[in-house]
Amino acid sequence: MTTTDTSTESGGFSAAERAAMKERAAELRAEGKKGAKAADGLQDVLASIEKMAPVDRALAERVHVTVTATAPELSPKTWYGMPAYADADGKVVLFFQDSGKFKYRYSTLGFQDAASLDDGDLWPVAYALVRWSPAVEKRVVELVRAAIS
Template sequence: MAGKTTETDGFTAQERAAMKERAAELRAEGRKGAKKADGLQDLLEKIAAMAPADRALAERVHVTVSATAPELSPKTWYGMPAYANDEGKVVLFFQDSGKFNYRYSTLGFQDAAHLDDGDMWAASFALLRWSPAVEEKVVELVRAAVS
């Protein structure tokens, strides 16, 4: 795990910040009624605050997910851009490399995604750069996740 942990709770500063962001998101959802437009605005603000390389990837992920699965609602989840189904469950999320000081960004899928494949399957994918092949794979994964 990247980052320095404290002796008292075992969480890094980045992990504690993500938990605080999630608590704030839950409070905001309760106040706003979790409107899709509010979630989109929050997601776009998170993307805009990313480092340039991460922002470029997040923008491409956002465009691709929005075009491939318009039924998913954009939102933030632990301070990360995410997309939820009509039950409000996160299907997939984008974690920029700066979030926890990792060397790469990731596209992750939660249990609401329909990616099950036998007894073991990938639920997270490293993203280093965008290409037509990467876009094709992301489209394929998103389509499977919402099927």
């Protein structure tokens, strides 16, 4: 998914995108208990992203938009304070760890055992993420699609 009208100083969410996500959270709460839980998860993810340093925040926002567009069946939630996306059973499939979390030089896009990335006897489950680009977005889409297949 490419973005056309989402530019901000940080390269993250536009004001319109933020407003739309808040509206969606309100809609989910209105759906009842299950919707309220989903809304709370979304709000928690957005709050965790908001606390990040600008560079990490921009990456986390692009990851969030890409994951939710590619795999709408995954539910946003926080996992150890990090933005994460869980399957219908509540198992975390993937997460974003900002570089500031443990003072790393890069952010991490990681996958848990619920992700279907198996490839023989050895496969990567975490990826260093330094900068967002169309090539990075394409690769993240491919990984998310594989993870949910």
